[in-house]
Every structure is written in C-alpha cells, then in structure tokens.
Amino acid sequence: MRSIALALLLLCGTAQADVTLGPVTIRNASNSAVGAVDADGTIRNASNSVVGKIDHDGTVRNASNSSVGKVESDGTIRNASNSSIGKVESDGTIRNASNSQVGKLESDGTIRNSANSAVGKVDGYSPGLRQMVAAALFFGGSVSVLRVDR
Template structure:
C-alpha cells in the first residue's frame, strides 16, 4: 500500500512537472543573418543566441526563454511565446502576430516578417531579409529587430 501511494505521488509530481514545462513554451533559436535592403549584412544571430553586429562583435544575446540581453548581460526585454514584447521592466511595448506583423505598444504595425524571411516596414516596403529564416524563428527575429540597436532595418525608435 505504501509503495502504491509513493508511486502515485511520483506520477502526480511528474505530471505537474511535465505540465509546467509545456506551459513555458520556449522560442526557437537558430543561426540567422540579417541583411538590409541593399543586401549588406547588418548582423546575425548565432545558433546559441548570440547577437552580432556587421563586424561580428557580440552586442547581446537572445535566450530560448525569449529574454534579450545587451552586451553587458543585462535584460533589456523579452518576447513571450504568445508574441507579447516586453521591455526590461516587464511592461508590454509591442507584439509579433502569428502572421509576422510586428506591432508597437499602440497596436500599430511597424513592420512584418514574411514567411520567406523578407522584412517589411510599416508601409509594406521590403527593407531587408533574414537569411536562414523559418516561421518557427519568427519570435527570435522580431525580438532582435525590436531590441538590437545596431539592427535598424525597421527604423524603430527603440524602447528603453
């Protein structure tokens, strides 16, 4: 009887842990090169989430949790698995919709990432490309475009 209770307790604990890990839904991270409208490399994200500028210098990192860190390792924001973009204080400042539209805190479209990796500004004009892109990387690319200072493809006013 005690063994059965122990096994049931372990099974319940495992079920709770499994549910909690599924609820955390990390974002996908992979190597992507970002190019401007002229085709010049303006930065990249390495497979470990390191964000690099056009010179190859590390300027930050994006973690699978969606947290974006600057070059000093400080959290400057986060993109959540539901697409909400938050600043370093946790306030909602935008979102990435399931169709790739990037919205500011007022809900206005400021850009878009097409399924082929084409990056468009708020007017719909092509302003860059994310090479190595797939739709599973949408949150990662949106976070980098939103937070990385050296990646100014969308000409967004960066939230601080």
C-alpha cells in the same frame, strides 16, 4: 500521492514554451549584412561584435549580459520592466506598444515596413524563428532595419 500530482500539474501548467533559436543574417534594403543571430542566440552587429543574446526562455540580454527584455512564446515583446513594447503575430505582422502595425516578416524572410516596402531580409529565416528575429529587431540596436518605436 495527490499532492505530488497536483504539484506536477501546477508546474506543467505554468511552464513557458521555449523560443526557437537558429542562425540568421539580417540584411538591409541594399542587401548589406547589418547583423546576425548565431545558433546559440548570440546577436552580432555588422562588425561581428557581440551586442546581445537571446536565451531559449526568451530572455534578451545586452552585451554586458544584463536582461533588457523578453520575447514570449506568443510573440509578445517585453522590456526589462515587463511592459509590453510590441508583438510579432503568427503571420509575421509586427506591432508596436500602441498595437500599430510597424512591419511584417514574410515567410521568405523579407522584412517589410508599415508602408509594405521591403526594408531588409533575413537569410536563414523560417516562420518558427519569428520570435527570435522580432527580439533582434526590437532590441538589437544597429542590427534592426525596422523602426519599431513608432
């Protein structure tokens, strides 16, 4: 009985929290839609073509369904080699691999760059979706309105 309890404790202790998914539309500073994330995590570009997917466990996949990275429940963004390439903090601050602030997701969905200028907006945003939106900004290619590689 002890070994079963220990096994359950070990499994529960290493489980990662799911990343919350939800439908959002990402707009640029001109209010044009540049992409979207569907309720199931599918990432679409402005032409409505599928460019990737975010799974509930945080795995980010490209259009060919290959894993290209991961967003963790604490907001850390990792590439396919498991190296940290950035992070979204609980207040929405977005940092690159060098820990420099490159932007911020405001609670109303406004996306700001490092100079605090509004560069876009996320329709349907809530702070609980910050990991999902950050993954789309880091891995979504043309969907991103923010330079995260600085």
